[in-house]
Amino acid sequence: MAVYSQDNEVQIEFVRISDNRLNRPQIVTELIVDHLSTDIFQVICKLNNVNNLKTLKWIILSQTDGHLGLRIQNFDSSHTKSYKKPDLYSNVLGWTAIGRFDKLTSNSRHTTLGASRPVSSFNCTDARKYQCMSFFVDYNSKRRHGDIHKELNIQVTPADIKKEMLDESSGRYELTTIVHVGQTLRLQCTANIGSFKTSVKMVWMKSSLQNGGQLAPFSSGKQIVQEPKAFGSCEFDMTDTLFYNVSQEDALRTSDNDLQFQCFVHITSIDWKTPEKQRQNFHFLVYSNDENTLIQNETKTKEITANTTIMTGIIGGVCALVILGAAGMFWKRKYAYQGVQKTAAGILNMFVSFRRHSKHTKT
Structure with a gap:
């Protein structure tokens, strides 16, 4: 002033x-x-x-x-x-x-x-x-x-932040949200830092496995921070790049605690931080390296189980019919054998009883 x-x-x-x-x-x-x-x-x-x-x-x-x-x-x-x-x-x-x-x-x-x-x-x-x-x-x-x-x-103060998610391990900087254990992610934030050229830093946060997946300060140990670059007459922007190796631990996360990162600007001289509504979050779905094999095996197991159940039903039905047929033949032979042994009087009585039953049924 x-x-x-x-x-x-x-x-x-x-x-x-x-x-x-x-x-x-x-x-x-x-x-x-x-x-x-x-x-x-x-x-x-x-x-x-x-x-x-x-x-x-x-x-x-x-x-x-x-x-x-x-x-x-x-x-x-x-x-x-x-x-x-x-x-x-x-x-x-x-x-x-x-x-x-x-x-x-x-x-x-x-x-x-x-x-x-x-x-x-x-x-x-x-x-x-x-x-x-x-x-x-x-x-x-x-x-x-x-x-x-x-x-x-x-x-x-900074107006906006642009983010990029890239697959560093493939050698083809591709945008990706589904990753596997062992991949190296390249996370990049470019921020408009307004007229503040000094006392500005990019802050990175990562979702923790504990505390309900709350975001906590994070540093990967491999980070590239570019010097602020001027654009226009009196404003600057800066780019901060973070490299992260996806671990087996990341694949064990639950659906309500996905792997995510956040970047925002902190101006230390006035203790200003990017408002929550302007912050940028990276979200990833992590699979193990053998995840696809496990899914295929699980699918095959279900198919085999289903086919076995169907065949068992068919075989069981056939066996039941065979058993019933055999029982019928046995009963017929037994009945015929007993009929031969019966006396003439017994056969006559049975015939009379059968006629009476038929008449009763018609009535």
Whole structure:
């Protein structure tokens, strides 16, 4: 922050307002931009320690190296847009005029003029110098001018992360999500790190076998971190590559605890970390080297079991029919043999009984 002042009769404030702190605006010396933020940024110009003010003529707020321009005045009522109310007279987009004319005191010493804009709309090229000027008359009828410059520094936090999953062991950097024990994975994250070139590092996390698969800090011992590269006028990106050898332990994971990694950016100088909704997760399904063989054997075993059951049923049915046929033949022979032995009277009685039974059935 740089302040240039000819006197101490006006001042500029940079203010950040959060949704959860509407009644407690935060005065800041620089703007840290998070593109997911819902905060509002304000530049405010106001009188400072003016005790001998009789009439306030005007206050003007502008960018010395930009196009923003606002004013408030009380000497020309024909200019209705700026008469005792803030007026954005420059043709710029995104800004809203704010402030108020102090009508409670005769000298209007508490009048303010400012401009407001969402924090998420800024980028690093919006760093500007702001100028606040005032013109008023004191009780000695002396014309007095206030003039101050203040510079806004802007730091932009990372906006996004791009990830790649590659099979290093195949020698053909192929995108893959199904892997086998013994493969070497190449996990790569490229992050927009905004305007922070130093004090930035990529953090890697891995799902643990314990604690319900929660992510824990991880380092493979084989990692390539490239120096930040500039793009545009004031932003950088960096690429971090992690190599990982898939182990037999990874193949023993359950379906609710798959092998996964996560990468995010940590800016240590301001203790900023990539928000959860912007982080990138790698997910893998791990098989043992002989997994396919086991599946084939299991399938064959099921086929053999099914075929055996069917053949057993067929053979059992045939045997049952043979047994029943043999029993029938045996019964027939036995019956015939006994019939020969019976006396004539016995045969006659049986015949009579059979006729009676037939008649009863028809009836």
